[in-house]
Amino acid sequence: MTMAPHDTSRNRTTLAALDIDGTLAPSGTMQVALVVRLAVARLLDAGHHVVLASGRSLVGVLPIARELGLTAGWVVASNGAITARLDSRVPRGYELEDVQNFDPSQAVRLAWATLPGLQIGAERVGWGYDVTHLFPPGRLNGAQQVVSHHYLEERSTTRLVLRGPGADRLVGPVRAAGLTAVLIEPGWVDVTAPGLSKATALEKVRANLGVDPAWTVAIGDGENDLEMLRWAAHGVAMGHAPAVVREAADAVTGTLDEHGAAAALDALHAGVMP
Template identity: 50%
Template structure:
């Protein structure tokens, strides 16, 4: 099978299938998600605290910011120190998610690109992380259809750990990582990718339904922006794999977010918390609402978690 061609049945191209197609030069260490001991676990593979999934933009920090307010970062570190497992779960690419995750320490988990990428922080690994799982899609049908229906479309194809290949430059701050403009469209779809970004005036009305008809996952962020990822993927699907890996019970899961792309994670979590500035649709999907991102509402959620280490040390009643 030539490099970059879709699978014969049109299914999601997993990392194993991706690498079976031909040589690669990513220079990224990869660790299979299934099998092997549970990372970050204790005892019989059970984390003593909760798995806490935290969105980035609009939850941990302001949209597009590369840092986290010190008070919020301190609250996350305190929750981790008490025994909770923190997972940064974001629509950002891995390049954009890593500075946020690293603010909480040299270890931990990251779900990026709306669930297409899962990584484990590891200070000893190249780049400071191990790529645990990556799902990709065939880019060509998405780009061809998008440009046919919206010729002025800006297209960005994610290159994990580096940035994006683009047909035209995006404005500063719109994408995480570097951009490389390619000549012609063929180079955009030479390789499968975890995500394709489509941007243009009013494209949601033109492209969202046709994209769903293609069988891919498509999330809109306003009327002019669509994130396209492989079918069947979401933050929730990736978080469930991490949960199984760590051995955390489903009853001890929390998700905090503010966007439409957090709704599946809200349905997955035992406790779902929307940020105060979230839309009515997002707040309706949550179990509760905390303060806004400007109020650093995520701190109250983290402080409300029971301290598993203190609980374990408490004497039995009677």
């Protein structure tokens, strides 16, 4: 990653927004490399804010926060549908700050009519998912309860997952129905409330923390990170990210295997910006 000198003035507080899967850890795992954990610790010790911003559900984000030693501050889950404030003094370790539910009935009916038998999951915040079929281990965070697609139509949710061959074809129709649809990988589409993204949630966090917009950094690797990378004053794409993600960023760091997130965070800590 090419880094340009930047006067951080040392008294400036930066907000570093970090994706998880493919950025801090291999997708679907809780394994954050030591070099990444140390880089995050150095940034926290210097007084900066580190905010996890993930497509994962909240129950998938919290173990990573613990792994990184984040016991205070903020996390964004479900692609911006959930914002929680970490607080080690409360029994759960967090308080829900913002939960954006939506009516999934139109998306569920559309998906089932187009691809009968498609695997559908609807998030239950802090618990897991109601699903039409069990997802493979590690693909969804938390518990799973098998229900009918009619059941899913009748209950609001923060995040709907559409998984299976051909699910990619649903992105356009779901968006046309007024909802947010993001292709996470071939055969996997995330659906959330209209106008939501990691960026919309992070902007609220930034304003709450009083961080200058010019002192925001984001690191990510997926298409659900595009808005976040554009929102940040300094967007950094992982080296293995698709071309569309790398082109949206201000700089490109190393791959996950090369611990690119650690390199970017250490550069920020050293007083330079992408």
